[in-house]
Structures are given as structure tokens and as C-alpha cells.
Amino acid sequence: MSYESVIQENLNVFLGEFKRLLRVRSISADERYAGELEEAAAFIQDELRELGAVVRLLKAGGGAPAVFGELEGASDRTLLVYAHYDVQPAGSEAFNPAERGGRIYARGASDNKGSLMAVIHALRVLLEVDGHLPVGVRLLFEGEEERGSPHLAEILESNRRLLEADEVLCADLGGVTEGGTPVIELGLKGILLIELLADSSSHPSVPGEEVHSSFAPVVANPCWLIIDALASLREDGRVAVEGFYDDVEEVDSEALALIEKASPLLSYLSGELEIKSELKPELLRELVLSPTLNVNMIAGGHVAELQEPRCLQELRGRVKTIVPSWCIAKVDMRLVPSQDPDEIYRLVEAHVRKRAPGVRLRKQASLKPYRLPWTHPLAERTIRVAKETYGKEPYVLPNSRASGGMSLIPYVLKAPMTSFSIGAYGVAHKPSEYIRI
Amino acid sequence: MSYESVIQENLNVFLGEFKRLLRVRSISADERYAGELEEAAAFIQDELRELGAVVRLLKAGGGAPAVFGELEGASDRTLLVYAHYDVQPAGSEAFNPAERGGRIYARGASDNKGSLMAVIHALRVLLEVDGHLPVGVRLLFEGEEERGSPHLAEILESNRRLLEADEVLCADLGGVTEGGTPVIELGLKGILLIELLADSSSHPSVPGEEVHSSFAPVVANPCWLIIDALASLREDGRVAVEGFYDDVEEVDSEALALIEKASPLLSYLSGELEIKSELKPELLRELVLSPTLNVNMIAGGHVAELQEPRCLQELRGRVKTIVPSWCIAKVDMRLVPSQDPDEIYRLVEAHVRKRAPGVRLRKQASLKPYRLPWTHPLAERTIRVAKETYGKEPYVLPNSRASGGMSLIPYVLKAPMTSFSIGAYGVAHKPSEYIRI
Structure with missing residues (x-):
């Protein structure tokens, strides 16, 4: 048998x-x-x-x-x-x-x-x-x-x-x-999900509400706080947080060769991405070995009643010249061995505290x-x-x-x-x- | 009589x-x-x-x-x-x-x-x-x-x-x-209202839809395009667009003295701003003489069904790990004599075209x-x-x-x-x- x-x-x-x-x-x-x-x-x-x-x-x-x-x-x-x-x-x-x-x-x-x-x-x-x-x-x-x-x-x-x-x-x-x-x-890959929050209470003298944008010279704008904080997290497409790459494991040349051999797999991914042009073989290495720092949403100011599918149309033309009272952004990071999400969170927190003290950080979830x-x-x-x-x-x-x-x-x-x-x-x-x- | x-x-x-x-x-x-x-x-x-x-x-x-x-x-x-x-x-x-x-x-x-x-x-x-x-x-x-x-x-x-x-x-x-x-x-002051738009069509190979954020290493993120473009517009709180301040008229010392004399007016503004602490007299000069560049809204990614008043609560905790397919921001600039809104728009456009080629710019309205x-x-x-x-x-x-x-x-x-x-x-x-x- x-x-x-x-x-x-x-x-x-x-x-x-x-x-x-x-x-x-x-x-x-x-x-x-x-x-x-x-x-x-x-x-x-x-x-x-x-x-x-x-x-x-x-x-x-x-x-x-x-x-x-x-x-x-x-x-x-x-x-x-x-x-x-x-x-x-x-x-x-x-x-x-x-x-x-x-x-x-x-x-x-x-x-x-x-x-x-x-x-x-x-x-x-x-x-x-x-x-x-x-x-x-x-x-x-x-x-x-x-x-x-x-x-x-x-x-x-x-x-x-x-x-x-x-x-x-x-x-x-x-x-x-x-x-x-x-x-x-x-x-x-590991993952680390964080939220960045700023509202006008982060400006000591202006609690609460949005104000007319003619006051822009004297009030802090939470959107600028978030934008500057996020922008400071990257430089030339790489993560600019000190120590972020410190624990990224070196991959030996044989492992790199394995990835290269697997490059036909890109055709499956290109289908998933609806990518029309051909993906270069190096991209598979990027996908597998690169840690990422991705903004998956950002919102601040007058975005009420916004429906995602039609938003660009809907938002164009509307005007509300205010200094917003709030802004929020969400970031997901995909981590590679041996980056530790808790340690990475500490590094990002230290970075944001130093570069953008008005921004509050919150950890949502993580996996090693x-x-x-x-x-x-x-x-x-x-x-x-x-x-x-x-x-x-x-x-x-x-x-x-x-x-x-x-x-x-x-x-x-x-x-x-x-x-x-x-x-x-x-x-x-x-x-x-x-x-x- | x-x-x-x-x-x-x-x-x-x-x-x-x-x-x-x-x-x-x-x-x-x-x-x-x-x-x-x-x-x-x-x-x-x-x-x-x-x-x-x-x-x-x-x-x-x-x-x-x-x-x-x-x-x-x-x-x-x-x-x-x-x-x-x-x-x-x-x-x-x-x-x-x-x-x-x-x-x-x-x-x-x-x-x-x-x-x-x-x-x-x-x-x-x-x-x-x-x-x-x-x-x-x-x-x-x-x-x-x-x-x-x-x-x-x-x-x-x-x-x-x-x-x-x-x-x-x-x-x-x-x-x-x-x-x-x-x-x-x-x-x-004059005013110039612009929109910055980015969507995934700005990446030649990825039309249309949001994708899983595990693809972050190989697809362009419209939120990053907008964030980087906006961040590049400012440096140390000043507008970093080349030529932006070129046509700002010098104000003579007598006019500055007039503004200083008018500093009691700040008390009315502090009421309008609900400002608790005292405003320094210099702030009136800022309000009157500074041109501004203010983000009055930004939105990108998964912000559907967002209601402004409760948004921070509502958004916290939600997770959608995607690379967004769109982002939009609106900026108002208050201009001072003799800044010309058409000329300023040309300068901003040249700046964005150079620093953030994936971002589309649109002029909404302007006043001298x-x-x-x-x-x-x-x-x-x-x-x-x-x-x-x-x-x-x-x-x-x-x-x-x-x-x-x-x-x-x-x-x-x-x-x-x-x-x-x-x-x-x-x-x-x-x-x-x-x-x-």
C-alpha cells in the first residue's frame, strides 16, 4: 500500500x-x-x-x-x-x-x-x-x-x-x-503601526477651534506640525530616523542569489499591482529586504463629509481659508530582521520629540x-x-x-x-x- | 442749522x-x-x-x-x-x-x-x-x-x-x-489659493487603486509626494520658494512705529483667538506685514466617512495598511504689497515642478x-x-x-x-x- x-x-x-x-x-x-x-x-x-x-x-x-x-x-x-x-x-x-x-x-x-x-x-x-x-x-x-x-x-x-x-x-x-x-x-516582515496627532492645544495659547487664516502668522498650524514631522522621517526615500537601520541583518550573497533566482515571481506581483510595464528584478529584493515607512492616511482641516471614491472631485473648488485645529496621520512600518518594533518605536518617538515637539505619537500595534x-x-x-x-x-x-x-x-x-x-x-x-x- | x-x-x-x-x-x-x-x-x-x-x-x-x-x-x-x-x-x-x-x-x-x-x-x-x-x-x-x-x-x-x-x-x-x-x-493683503494633487497615476506603472502596503518599496505613495512638496515650501517657518520675498515692500520706520502704537489692538485679536496668554507687541507687526503660506486642509488615504468634529476619536484605532492612491492639500497664501499673485503662483509652480514633479498644482483664486x-x-x-x-x-x-x-x-x-x-x-x-x- x-x-x-x-x-x-x-x-x-x-x-x-x-x-x-x-x-x-x-x-x-x-x-x-x-x-x-x-x-x-x-x-x-x-x-x-x-x-x-x-x-x-x-x-x-x-x-x-x-x-x-x-x-x-x-x-x-x-x-x-x-x-x-x-x-x-x-x-x-x-x-x-x-x-x-x-x-x-x-x-x-x-x-x-x-x-x-x-x-x-x-x-x-x-x-x-x-x-x-x-x-x-x-x-x-x-x-x-x-x-x-x-x-x-x-x-x-x-x-x-x-x-x-x-x-x-x-x-x-x-x-x-x-x-x-x-x-x-x-x-x-514585522510591522509597527503608529499615529501622529496634532491639534491646536499643542500651541499653548490657542486651545480648540480653527481660526481665520489671516491669523496664520501667529498661531501654530497642526497640519504643518504633522507635515514637517513626517517629512523629517525620510530623506532621499530612506528612513531618516537615527538608528533605524542599525539592526537590519546583512543578507549574504547566496541569499541574494536565491532572491534573484526567484525574480519570475514578480510577474505574479505585477498582476496584483496591475502594473503594465515590466518590473526590474531588483524590485523583488526591495520588496523582500527593505524595511518601509508608509503613510497610509493623513487628514487635517476642512475634510468633513469627504467620501473617498469621489474625493478629488468633491474637494476641488471648495475653499475654507482657516488655520485648522487638528491633523492626524497614520504610518505603517514593515520591519525586517532583526529590527525590534519596540526599539524602533522608541527611536521614532525620540526623533519626533526632538524634531516636532508639538506632535503626539501613539503606537497602535506591532509584530516582530x-x-x-x-x-x-x-x-x-x-x-x-x-x-x-x-x-x-x-x-x-x-x-x-x-x-x-x-x-x-x-x-x-x-x-x-x-x-x-x-x-x-x-x-x-x-x-x-x-x-x- | x-x-x-x-x-x-x-x-x-x-x-x-x-x-x-x-x-x-x-x-x-x-x-x-x-x-x-x-x-x-x-x-x-x-x-x-x-x-x-x-x-x-x-x-x-x-x-x-x-x-x-x-x-x-x-x-x-x-x-x-x-x-x-x-x-x-x-x-x-x-x-x-x-x-x-x-x-x-x-x-x-x-x-x-x-x-x-x-x-x-x-x-x-x-x-x-x-x-x-x-x-x-x-x-x-x-x-x-x-x-x-x-x-x-x-x-x-x-x-x-x-x-x-x-x-x-x-x-x-x-x-x-x-x-x-x-x-x-x-x-x-492679497490672497492666492492653490491645490496640490497627487494620485497613483503619477507613478507611470501603477494606475488607479490603492495597494497593500507590503508593496510600499516599489510603488509611489501620493501622500509622501504631497507631504514632501509641502514641506519643501517652508524652511524655519519662512517660505522657501525662491523669489517669494523679492517683491515684499520695505516698510519705513515711521510706519513700523505706527504699528507699534496700535499694539493695544492685539487685545481684540486675542479675544478672537481665545488666546489666554498675552500676545507680544511684535505679533501685530507679523499679522500686518508677514506674507503667509498656510495649509488649510490635507487629506489622503483611508479617510472615508470622516466627520470633522469627532474625527480624532473616530480615526484613532482604525487601521488600513495600504499605499493610498490619492492625496490632496489646499494652501492659502496671504500676500503683502507688492507681491503679485500671478508671479507668486509661477514661482510656486516652478518650485513644485522641480522639487516634486509628481504633484499637480492648480490655482483656485487670487487677489492682489x-x-x-x-x-x-x-x-x-x-x-x-x-x-x-x-x-x-x-x-x-x-x-x-x-x-x-x-x-x-x-x-x-x-x-x-x-x-x-x-x-x-x-x-x-x-x-x-x-x-x-
Whole structure:
């Protein structure tokens, strides 16, 4: 009895179960689907129980539960596998899986129900063929990834013992290209979200209200405070905060060569960006290795009743010559190893306090970056297995260009994390999301 | 028969007529009051006809009419007097004039119906006592000042002949302080309103939509374009546009001394600004003599559904980590003599084109600054008359800190303009607006 024959024998059953899960609208960002999140969690619990796993729901702060499962193995080594069962919002037809041309199209097919069910079915095949698992396996299937994993830290912290593992596999990063080449992303960028606020109370003598702009020579303008503070944060496109780059890890030339080899991946990104012209190969290096400092919103003065889609039209022509009484900006920074968000926040705070004392800073959220060195035994094993399975040299990126709550896992559990998923690369969150069968 | 006795004899009639005009809600910024603007214009026409004036309505582009009146004088010299009959919006009780403590409280009492009716009644007294006017008088009473005089230029241009005068008196600037000291503002700052726009179409390869902020390293951020452009416009609180200050007129030390003498006026401004601490006397010089560059609004990124009054609360906590697809800012510049708004716009445009090529600039509106030299015979006469009338040395400012359409008059008519009004200084646009009887 080979793995392959068992897979072929059970394929229709496996696909049937997968489609059942795809039909559940487990949209975590929308409260109306709380019931369907529970339905998905219950379905996964049943699947794990069928494997013979010890199963629990891990909850924190009223969020959607994470499904935990535990299976013993032949050795005393343990692997923790992470995936998530929640999905991004989508039209109702996206929850009616359509099979054509060797693919299943549906919301969540790639991100991340496909890989999640693949893990379950792989374990089933291993158990059926070998009668046992080579190592102990712990499963952590989250239900809030698509809304920023707000309770993952608490779930990890309060269940350290339960989740303890020698190694972690993130079955959500990377994927497989349309041409069938595996993509391995060995980590995630960190993130730091901050708000900059200024209002006229920051001028000692003028509390509160906007004033006629004829008073501009004698009153502080909160918009200028924010603009000057933001402008001071950058110089020639680089972050001008002292010490910002100090902890950025050098990437060796072999890793750079890996990124260069992966440059065909840019074609997937160019699709995502609707980029018409060709992207230069260097851009992938930028995407992977550059920390960023991005203004994602700014607002100050007379912007009431502003509707985003039509705003440029709506705002043009309106005049209100005032010195505004407020301004706010939001900045997200994507950090690379080993930049520490807390330390970066301290540096930015010191910078703003010195250069723009009238501006108040607030930290909204942060996540540490994580990167498994590509020469780590776990990374080498991942790359080898991917190559054996797909018969192609995988594309290996030191880390994803994005960030996610799963970067917490290796820190809290003090175990190295690798990634491998079977999701179609570059289709996540798109209407055309699919997975290859 | 003295002027004084005729005034005393007719005081109740004069005040009655004034109150009739105060009751008309001639709010020019609100279309619903178009009928009341016409009612006010008709009332003023009747008043002028009673004086024996030749009367006309001057209209342009569907705006509220300006009332024109002409009276012959004993000499062939002609004086044009400007005032306006429209008012700022206010609660309904503000149109029910209340007399107490020697004052009349009402919207428009000071700004500008008080001075307008004072001109009419002064002419009536002169005619009654002397039987004739010393010079020909032309009257131009505008109905759109409070909405930025959008049609004044056209009215002036198309009626040059009719309005022709040797000298112009603006009965809207300056006023009289609570203590009874006249304030003479011999001109107005100019104004230049511009918009700065950036959207993702300014990046050749990324049309249209916002993208996930993980792409920040490879896509242009319109917010950064606008922030950097704005920041580059200033340095150490001064305008950093090359040539911006080139045409700023030197003010002689005697004029500076006049401003210093007028520093008690700061107490009225501090009221307007709700300033708690004391303003330094230098600030008046700043207000009068400094050209400004003021951001009156900025918006970019995810600011939809933003309601101004609560915005800081509402916006805090929201997260949308995107690279925005648009940003807009509006800037007003108050210019001093002899800065030319068209030339300044060219300088700003050249600056932005060089420093921030991705930013589009648009000119919204402009007015030239105007200043009558305080040593000009017309200014000297104004100062002398004010002193004789009020028995106090007037406060003289080279120009108002504000701007207004009336700065067009001396340019179009090629005649010097002075100012004198009996409005209470510092109460315009306030609920407590009043005028002394």
C-alpha cells in the first residue's frame, strides 16, 4: 500500500470534505458570520477526531476559537503546524466551489483552507499507510488571521505547554506557482503601526477651534506640525530616523542569489499591482529586504463629509481659508530582521520629540519580524522536501513582503518556524482564488 | 442749522431705517436667502433715490446685485464709496436688532450695514445743511462680500466708466474700538489659493487603486509626494520658494512705529483667538506685514466617512495598511504689497515642478494686495478726519491682516483707496456683533 494509491483511492472523499469546508462562509472580519466561524471550527474538530487526535478549542477574549489537535508520534520530537480556517470577505458565489481544468475555485481555496485540509489528509494517509506518525504532531488552526490575529498572542501565551514543539511549520506562507514551482517564504516582515496627532492645544495659547487664516502668522498650524514631522522621517526615500537601520541583518550573497533566482515571481506581483510595464528584478529584493515607512492616511482641516471614491472631485473648488485645529496621520512600518518594533518605536518617538515637539505619537500595534536562516537545517529540509514533491527547484525568499500574527509563534514557543503551503501563489484575496487539485 | 442738530433731530428716523435693514436676512452664502438679498438691495435703492441719486443695479453672472448710486457735487472731483449689504450666516435672533447700553446688537450691525447706512445718512445731513455735496459721490454697495465677492471683478470691469472716481473710500475696513478710538487699515493683503494633487497615476506603472502596503518599496505613495512638496515650501517657518520675498515692500520706520502704537489692538485679536496668554507687541507687526503660506486642509488615504468634529476619536484605532492612491492639500497664501499673485503662483509652480514633479498644482483664486502709503495725501486726510471726528489719535495699520475683493477696486479704477468705517473693531462674524449709536 503506497501513499499514492491511498491518495488516489480517497481523492473524492478528500475533495468532498474540502468542498464542505469551502462552503462555510467563515469570514472573520464581519460579525454576522460568527456562527459560520464556529461551524468551520466544529467541522475541523470532527476531522481531527477522526484522525484519533486529542482535540480542544482555544479561545481568548471573545474571538473566534482556534482549533487545537494533538497526535502522538513514534519519536519524542514534536512538530507544530499552523494554518487558519477564516477567509476574507467575498461575494456569495465565492462560497460555491467550482471545479474546472484541474482546479477548484472558491474563496479560501488557497488562503488557507486548501493547505489546512491538505495537512489533515496527509496525516490520514500517513496513518493509514504507516500505522503511525514519525513525530508527534500538534495542530493550531486559527480563525482570525484575516482580521490581524488579534487574539493569537494571548492564545499562544496561555497555552505554551500545550503548543510546545521542536519545530513549527507555517502552512500559510509561500505556495505553488501556476507553473507548479513551490515558493518558500522563510519568514515574515514585522510591522509597527503608529499615529501622529496634532491639534491646536499643542500651541499653548490657542486651545480648540480653527481660526481665520489671516491669523496664520501667529498661531501654530497642526497640519504643518504633522507635515514637517513626517517629512523629517525620510530623506532621499530612506528612513531618516537615527538608528533605524542599525539592526537590519546583512543578507549574504547566496541569499541574494536565491532572491534573484526567484525574480519570475514578480510577474505574479505585477498582476496584483496591475502594473503594465515590466518590473526590474531588483524590485523583488526591495520588496523582500527593505524595511518601509508608509503613510497610509493623513487628514487635517476642512475634510468633513469627504467620501473617498469621489474625493478629488468633491474637494476641488471648495475653499475654507482657516488655520485648522487638528491633523492626524497614520504610518505603517514593515520591519525586517532583526529590527525590534519596540526599539524602533522608541527611536521614532525620540526623533519626533526632538524634531516636532508639538506632535503626539501613539503606537497602535506591532509584530516582530521573523526569518529562518535559509541555511538552518529546518530550512534545508523544507527546500529538499519541496523539490522532491514538485520535482522542481523551489523559489526561496528569506521572508514574505507582508506581515502576519504567525510571526509570533517562533518567539513565544522558542522554536524555529519554516513554511510550506500548497496554495496557488499570488491569488489570495482575489475573486479568482483557486487551488490546483 | 448745524450738522449736529440735524443728526439729533433725525436720529430716530435714521435708527429706524437702519433697523429695518438689519432685519433683512441678506445672507449671501446661502441660496435660500436670495430673495432677502434682493429685498435689501431694493431698500437701499429707495434710500438712495430719496437722496436724489441716480440709481442702478449692477449684476454679473447671476450673483446678488450691487447697488450703484450717483450724486453730483459742487466740484468736478468724484469720490467712490464702497460698502456691502450682505452678511454672514447667523441664528434668527441675530436679525432682531436689540438696543441696550448705547449699542445695537445684530448680525451685520458692524459688518457692514452700520457703515453703509452711516454713509447714506451722512450724505442726507450734508445735503440738508449745505444744500449740495462738495464733490461728486458714487456709491457701490456690494451684495456678495461675505462669499468672497465672486462677481465684483466683472462688475468693476464692465462698469469702469460708471464707477470712475478720483478717490475711493472703503467703508468696510478698520472700525472703532470699544474705547472709541478709530482704526484705519490702509489696505488689504492679497490672497492666492492653490491645490496640490497627487494620485497613483503619477507613478507611470501603477494606475488607479490603492495597494497593500507590503508593496510600499516599489510603488509611489501620493501622500509622501504631497507631504514632501509641502514641506519643501517652508524652511524655519519662512517660505522657501525662491523669489517669494523679492517683491515684499520695505516698510519705513515711521510706519513700523505706527504699528507699534496700535499694539493695544492685539487685545481684540486675542479675544478672537481665545488666546489666554498675552500676545507680544511684535505679533501685530507679523499679522500686518508677514506674507503667509498656510495649509488649510490635507487629506489622503483611508479617510472615508470622516466627520470633522469627532474625527480624532473616530480615526484613532482604525487601521488600513495600504499605499493610498490619492492625496490632496489646499494652501492659502496671504500676500503683502507688492507681491503679485500671478508671479507668486509661477514661482510656486516652478518650485513644485522641480522639487516634486509628481504633484499637480492648480490655482483656485487670487487677489492682489493693496496698500495706500500712509504718507499719501488721501491717507493723511483720512487720519486727520478720523482724529477730528473721534477726538483721539487713530490707530493706523498699513493694511489689514485679511484679504477681500475690494482690493480690486483701486487696480481696476486706477484710483487710490482709503478706508474708514464706524463698525465696532473686532466683532465681525461674532454672535455678539454690535455697533455703537
